[in-house]
Amino acid sequence: KQEVTQIPAALSVPEGENLVLNCSFTDSAIYNLQWFRQDPGKGLTSLLLIQSSQREQTSGRLNASLDKSSGRSTLYIAASQPGDSATYLCATFKAAGNKLTFGGGTRVLVKP
Amino acid sequence: NAGVTQTPKFQVLKTGQSMTLQCAQDMNHNSMYWYRQDPGMGLRLIYYSASEGTTDKGEVPNGYNVSRLNKREFSLRLESAAPSQTSVYFCASLEGLRRDEKLFFGSGTQLSVL
Numbered sequence: 001k002q003e004v005t006q007i008p009a010a011l012s013v014p015e016g017e018n019l020v021l022n023c024s025f026t027d028s029a030i031y032n033l034q035w036f037r038q039d040p041g042k043g044l045t046s047l048l049l050i051q052s053s054q055r056e057q058t059s060g061r062l063n064a065s066l067d068k069s070s071g072r073s074t075l076y077i078a079a080s081q082p083g084d085s086a087t088y089l090c091a092t093f094k095a096a097g098n099k100l101t102f103g104g105g106t107r108v109l110v111k112p
Numbered sequence: 113n114a115g116v117t118q119t120p121k122f123q124v125l126k127t128g129q130s131m132t133l134q135c136a137q138d139m140n141h142n143s144m145y146w147y148r149q150d151p152g153m154g155l156r157l158i159y160y161s162a163s164e165g166t167t168d169k170g171e172v173p174n175g176y177n178v179s180r181l182n183k184r185e186f187s188l189r190l191e192s193a194a195p196s197q198t199s200v201y202f203c204a205s206l207e208g209l210r211r212d213e214k215l216f217f218g219s220g221t222q223l224s225v226l
Contacts, residue, residue: 002156017115020121032212043116043202044155049182051212089154091215100145104154 002027006103019077023090028068030092038087080110118218125193132190135203144186145210148199176223193225
């Protein structure tokens, strides 16, 4: 059974600092790994998707890396802004039943 | 383009009452999911439907039933609500044909069972 872990559960940084969010998973037989953002009281929005054959994906200030052999992914957010304050979740996708398994999320606060 | 629509947004039930959460997507997606989100527990899969006409149990199916009414709609039913089912429920969908597809979520239903 896939287990996905995100540590730390919460993170507070001053504006302008780079954010590093970690995600680890136990079963490396995945199709892809996705990073999501969730604002309070809202649904989840997909930020980046890394296929199992890829090492990283970039979108603007966001960069996500994937190391399947070690079961780790990292989301980097450059030059953080107060608008980046949210909960960030990672999820692995396996082919069997098209199921995603989520981590518990990291709650980020960027202080002005 | 509405994406994934969930109704209702909020609901309060008494223990033992029943209700159905509705979900519809307009993206012609094959796969649909129901998750619940609880503090400190992340999102846990309740049931999913990999394609129209099929449904399967997820991680926490007890106390729930689902119906994939057609390709667009996937409903979640609580037959006899319990306080342990107080949670935020999310419906999600994806096309289900390729490895690089992103999952789309509805805005959630906040359910309280008293």
